[in-house]
Amino acid sequence: MPPSASDARAPSVLRYGSTLPIERIDALAGSWNEISSMIYSRPVVVDPFGEIRPDLVSSWTVSDDGTIYRLTVRDDAAWHDGTPVSPADVALTLRMVADPTYADRIKPALPDVESVEIDGTDVVLTFGRRVAGVLPLLARACVVPAHLVTADEAADGALDRLTVGTGPYRLVERGAASCVLEAHGAYHGGTPGIDRVEIELYAHDTARAEALVAGAIDFAQVKPQDIALLRSADDVVVHQIATRVWRALSFILDRPLVSDADVRRGLAAVIDRAAVVDAALGGFGQPQPWAVPPSSWAAPDREPPSGVAVATEHLERAGWRRDGAGRWCSNGVPVELRFCYLETEAFRIAASRELARQFEAFGVSVVLEPITWQQYHEMDRTGLAGGPFDGIVVGWSGGPEPFDNLHSRYGTTGAYNRYGYSDATLDELLERAEATADRSVAAALYANALEIADRAAIMVPLVNPTYLFAARRGLTGFEQFELDSFYELTQYLHHFTWNNAD
Numbered sequence: 001m002p003p004s005a006s007d008a009r010a011p012s013v014l015r016y017g018s019t020l021p022i023e024r025i026d027a028l029a030g031s032w033n034e035i036s037s038m039i040y041s042r043p044v045v046v047d048p049f050g051e052i053r054p055d056l057v058s059s060w061t062v063s064d065d066g067t068i069y070r071l072t073v074r075d076d077a078a079w080h081d082g083t084p085v086s087p088a089d090v091a092l093t094l095r096m097v098a099d100p101t102y103a104d105r106i107k108p109a110l111p112d113v114e115s116v117e118i119d120g121t122d123v124v125l126t127f128g129r130r131v132a133g134v135l136p137l138l139a140r141a142c143v144v145p146a147h148l149v150t151a152d153e154a155a156d157g158a159l160d161r162l163t164v165g166t167g168p169y170r171l172v173e174r175g176a177a178s179c180v181l182e183a184h185g186a187y188h189g190g191t192p193g194i195d196r197v198e199i200e201l202y203a204h205d206t207a208r209a210e211a212l213v214a215g216a217i218d219f220a221q222v223k224p225q226d227i228a229l230l231r232s233a234d235d236v237v238v239h240q241i242a243t244r245v246w247r248a249l250s251f252i253l254d255r256p257l258v259s260d261a262d263v264r265r266g267l268a269a270v271i272d273r274a275a276v277v278d279a280a281l282g283g284f285g286q287p288q289p290w291a292v293p294p295s296s297w298a299a300p301d302r303e304p305p306s307g308v309a310v311a312t313e314h315l316e317r318a319g320w321r322r323d324g325a326g327r328w329c330s331n332g333v334p335v336e337l338r339f340c341y342l343e344t345e346a347f348r349i350a351a352s353r354e355l356a357r358q359f360e361a362f363g364v365s366v367v368l369e370p371i372t373w374q375q376y377h378e379m380d381r382t383g384l385a386g387g388p389f390d391g392i393v394v395g396w397s398g399g400p401e402p403f404d405n406l407h408s409r410y411g412t413t414g415a416y417n418r419y420g421y422s423d424a425t426l427d428e429l430l431e432r433a434e435a436t437a438d439r440s441v442a443a444a445l446y447a448n449a450l451e452i453a454d455r456a457a458i459m460v461p462l463v464n465p466t467y468l469f470a471a472r473r474g475l476t477g478f479e480q481f482e483l484d485s486f487y488e489l490t491q492y493l494h495h496f497t498w499n500n501a502d
Contacts (some may be wrong), residue, residue, distance in 0.1 A: 011195040012498050014475070017208040017220030018201045020487055021373060023176055026160035027142035028096075028106050035199065036142070037491040038181060039080075040165040043071060043090055043138040048481040048492045050244065050400045052135050056085055056143050056166065056188075057123075066130035066435075071123045077188035079145055080170040085188075087118045088146040094125055096151050097141050105155045108140045108415060132434040136404035168192045168494035177201040183494075193477060193497030203373065205346040209470070212236050218472040219496075221486045223346040224282025230470050240284065241467040241489075242482040244293045244398030247347065249339075249355060250459040252383070253419035255390045257330060257337060264457035266314030269306045270362045271355065277463050280350035285465040290450045292405055293398035293464045295482075297439060298446040304454045311362065328363045336365040337390045343370035348393045351462065355393070383418030394459070397484035402446050403434035410453050419458065426452045474499050 020033045027036035045055040058074035077085040096102050098113035112128040125134075142159070143166065144151075149158045163171040168189060169181035178200045183192040200217060202208040209226035211217045213233040222230060222238065230236055249271070251258045258264055273287030286294055289303045320328050320335065327334045337359070341352040349370075356366035369389070378384075384392060396416075399405040407430050408414045412422040426449050433445035467486055469478070477496040483489055 012193070013196045013198060014194045014219060014493075014496065015198045015200070015217045016490070017211055017217040018199050019203070019205075019208070019221055020201075021203070022179060022199065022201055024160055025163050025171065025174075025179075026157055028144060028154055028159050029157045030160060031107070032140070032142075032487065034487045034490045035171075035179060035181075037167075037488055038169040038197070038493055039163060039167045039171060040142045040159070041077070041167050042141055042143060043093070044135055045491070046136075046139050046400050046484060046488075048478075048483075048495070050482055050484075052139060052400055056090060057138075060135075067127045069125040069127075069134060070119075071125060073121055073123060074188060075121065077166050078186040079147075079166050080164045080184055081148075082186070083145070083147050085143075085166055086146070087121060087123050089143055090123045091116050091118050092146040092151060092154075093141055093144045094123060096144065096154065097137075098125075099151070102151070102155050108137045110134070110137060111413065130435070132431055133401065133404045133407060136399055136401055139400075167491075169197060187494065189494060192494035194493065197493065203344045205344070212470050212472075219475060220470060221489075222468050222470045224284050224468065225346045225350070227282065227468075235473045236470050237473055238468055238470050239479055241469055241478070242295070243465055243467050244295060244400075244482060244484050245395060245467070245486075246288050246291070246293050246398055246464050247351065247393060247395050247462045248291075248459040249391055249462060250383075250394045251391045251457070252385060252387065252389055253421065253458060254385050257335060258390050260318045261456055262314040262318035263320070264460070265455060266311045266318065266320075267359065267364070268304075268454075268457045268460040269311040269314065270308060270358065271306075271460065271462070272358055273462055275358065276351055276354050279354040280347050281463060281465050284468060285463045288461045288464040291409065291453050291459070291461050292402050292446070292450065295464070296398060296402055296405075298402035298433075298443050298450075300447045300450060304451075308362070322363060326363045327365070334365065336367060338367045338369065338388060339391045339393070340369050340371045340375075340384070340389045341393060342373065342376045344373060347395075347465070351393045383416075385418060393462070395485075397488075398464075399484060401434075402442075403430055406430055406446070406449060406453070409459065410449075410456070421456065421458050423452055423456065 018034050022035050024030040025035045027040045042055045043057040047053045057071040059072045061070045073087045073090050094116045098110045103109050114126045114128045117124045144154045168187045170184050172182050173180035181197045183195050205223045208220040209222050209229050251264050277285050292299050320330050323329050341348045352368050359366050409416045429445045429449040433442040436442050476499050
């Protein structure tokens with residue numbers, strides 16, 4: 001529990017309700033999650049307000065032709081075992097993310113790297129060509145302890161076994177669904193305001209809300225569907241946190257019914273995004289018509305064509321026809337789409353049901369099926385390709401820059417482009433936009449790329465959510481953040497404090 005007024009000198013403790021499974025604490029061979037975001041560091045970091053800042057790299061310079069990055073490694077950081085951070089740590093990390101032999105075992109990946117060399121306190125990263133979006137990629141790379149692991153060991157999951165990082169917290173206890181972390185006294189970002197973090201997994205959204213009301217935890221992400229329950233607890237405050245996150249209906253392109261871009265675009269045109277905001281977010285968010293968050297400087301000030309007439313035109317162009325009952329048919333057979341949804345996540349359940357309702361009203365039947373977290377996590381590798389589903393509601397980080405957001409999903413070599421989608425014009429527009437320093441020019445280029453992405457409709461942007469986090473009264477230090485993902489909030493937990501702590 002947090003310290004009371006009569007015991008203000010007691011160590012401060014935060015009991016955190018985790019959303020994601022915590023059996024894997026490895027941001028290199030696994031993925032960033034609520035726990036790994038507190039334990040490990042990156043070369044550079046996206047700060048709580050969306051700016052790229054130094055982390056284990058204290059500064060950097062880029063050659064005029066954009067092919068050489070000189071990264072200066074800070075000299076005041078230490079691993080949890082007391083070993084000073086060295087350029088060797090950053091160099092090993094960059095060599096791993098640049099080595100294509102590790103591409104299917106770790107992430108992210110840096111393309112066309114010619115060399116990674118150590119020069120005094122600097123690590124020199126040399127590319128064979130100008131590569132766009134390098135810093136956002138580095139902000140997702142987990143720095144590896146070169147004094148403890150080899151590249152092969154790290155790629156095989158050694159970080160999960162060692163759990164030695166340089167982040168603000170170090171692991172001291174671990175169970176299948178719980179763990180305990182204590183403040184890293186030598187943390188280079190400053191002494192954390194919370195001494196000890198006790199983490200318990202509550203995979204179901206309502207279970208986290210019930211734990212908050214019962215006094216079992218102090219802080220957790222919550223969903224609009226549980227607001228009424230949370231308001232029953234006088235000592236719990238629900239905070240609204242702005243995000244660059246966007247939710248989308250992602251189509252599985254190897255499925256026959258949605259393999260045609262006209263079909264996908266027609267289905268997209270009939271979606272009422274405001275209704276999705278109301279039904280699935282309880283009004284905590286806004287419609288998002290383009291594949292960048294509405295707050296992005298690259299978001300166009302117009303919306304794509306939509307409505308029943310537009311949808312009908314595209315579906316008829318694809319060969320679909322309505323039968324006498326008003327049902328859409330393909331090759332004379334009434335269409336029935338199969339969408340899946342993550343069974344533990346309230347937004348995806350509610351959004352999927354709302355989309356099914358809208359499509360049914362338009363004459364397209366939809367069958368909804370739940371999937372487990374393990375199946376959903378497998379999407380990180382396959383995107384559900386080759387499976388029985390036509391689509392799924394997903395969530396993405398908008399990222400600090402439009403290029404990183406768009407290229408990863410629509411670029412020919414994008415990390416989340418799992419279906420082989422490719423458009424040379426879109427690729428060129430993204431590269432040109434990222435390369436220019438003139439935002440007005442870049443915004444026009446991005447607008448053209450967004451129109452291409454809208455026509456392709458491999459994923460249909462739906463909404464930009466406002467995140468809700470519930471906190472025990474007295475917890476502070478996070479209220480003004482703007483997030484790229486809910487699990488990244490814990491990356492900034494060293495900013496938190498109890499306002500009655502000494």
